[in-house]
Amino acid sequence: MISNKELVDFLVGKGFLKSAKIIDTFTKTDRKKFVKKEYIENAYDDIPLPIAPGATISQPSTVAAMTEALDVESGMKVLEIGTGSGYQSALLAELVGGKGKVITIEINKEVYEFGKSNLKNYHIIEAILSDGSLGYEKEAPYDRIIVTAAASTLPEELIKQLKVSGIMIIPIGREMFKIIKISETEIRKEFLGYYAFVPLR
Ligand code: SAH
Numbered sequence: 223m224i225s226n227k228e229l230v231d232f233l234v235g236k237g238f239l240k241s242a243k244i245i246d247t248f249t250k251t252d253r254k255k256f257v258k259k260e261y262i263e264n265a266y267d268d269i270p271l272p273i274a275p276g277a278t279i280s281q282p283s284t285v286a287a288m289t290e291a292l293d294v295e296s297g298m299k300v301l302e303i304g305t306g307s308g309y310q311s312a313l314l315a316e317l318v319g320g321k322g323k324v325i326t327i328e329i330n331k332e333v334y335e336f337g338k339s340n341l342k343n344y345h346i347i348e349a350i351l352s353d354g355s356l357g358y359e360k361e362a363p364y365d366r367i368i369v370t371a372a373a374s375t376l377p378e379e380l381i382k383q384l385k386v387s388g389i390m391i392i393p394i395g396r397e398m399f400k401i402i403k404i405s406e407t408e409i410r411k412e413f414l415g416y417y418a419f420v421p422l423r
Contacts, residue, residue, distance in 0.1 A: 223266040226252045229282055232268065238286035247289075247316040253282065256309035256340050276420050277333045279307035280370060284417050288391050289313055291400050291414055292366050299361065301383070302326040303354035303422070304370035308337035308347075314368070315344045322346060325361050327354030329423055355422055357383040364388060372419035376401070381409060393419045 223229050230248045233239040239248060254265040256279055261271040270278040289310070294300060294317040302311055305328035314324045324347045328334040334351040341347050350358065355377065357367070362383035367390040369380070376394060381403060384390055390401040391414075398414040 223268075226254065226266060229253065229266040229268070233282060233286045236283065238283045238290070240290055243317065244286075244289055247313050248286065250316060251309070251312050253279075253309060256307040256312070258336075270418075273307055273336060274330060274333050276423070277306050277330055278420060279309050280419075285310055285313070287414065287417075288368060288370075288398070289317075291389075292368055292391050293389060294318060294366055297321040298365035299323045300325070300366040300368065301358060301361070301364045302368050302370065303357070303380075304328065304420075305337040305349055306333060306370060308340040308344075308349075310368065310370055311337070311341060311347050311349070312344055315341075315347050318346065320346065323348070323361075325350065325358055325364075327352050327358055329353050353423070356380075359383065366390070367392075369393065369422065370419070371422040372396070373422045376411075393417055 239245050257265045257271050268282050270281045272278055296319040298318045300314050305326040311324055311326045327350045338349045356379045363385040365388050369392040372393040384403045386403055388403050396416050398417050400412040402410045
């Protein structure tokens with residue numbers, strides 16, 4: 223595919239993108255700005271692209287499916303674990319709007335610097351260099367949490383940092399789940415399908 227518009231049309235055609243607001247957000251957010259120079263020719267292909275060892279910009283259809291499932295509303299506070307290129311963070315920032323906030327955590331310094339430079343014009347995004355496997359207590363609770371690297375188990379600490387009626391999207395191994403926090407003590411877990419991710423460290 224040769225343009226961002228063509229990529230968006232593909233994602234709509236395949237059913238990964240559905241809601242008007244999210245289609246608009248993907249249209250406004252040019253994936254080319256988030257890939258490494260050497261992969262610019264593949265920016266609009268539905269494939270993940272390398273950033274550093276253990277880090278990729280995720281496959282667009284995966285990003286689309288996760289963003290649809292996360293169901294972000296304007297004004298929300300969202301935590302992302304695994305900043306990578308910053309592409310997912312940029313989409314989230316567009317969806318929460320000026321009154322919202324996006325906190326994104328990256329463990330790899332080189333990747334953090336790359337993501338942060340791609341996000342320099344997004345003022346509501348706070349990018350943090352840290353291990354995010356236990357979330358980020360300081361800004362909790364969150365309306366939404368999205369984990370963009372595969373966990374091995376469901377981290378209790380992340381559920382704690384989610385508001386009641388909040389949603390978390392998280393890959394556990396190759397299985398993607400939507401976790402809805404029903405009350406302080408109950409969650410509902412929905413299986414969303416099989417996806418490939420780099421592992422959460
Ligand atoms: N959301 C990214 C996808 C990044 S791939 C994008 O849109 O481009 C997953 C990222 O998670 C990698 O950059 C990896 O370094 C990071 N990561 C892995 N384990 C982590 C951890 N414990 N805390 C924070 N980031 C982590």
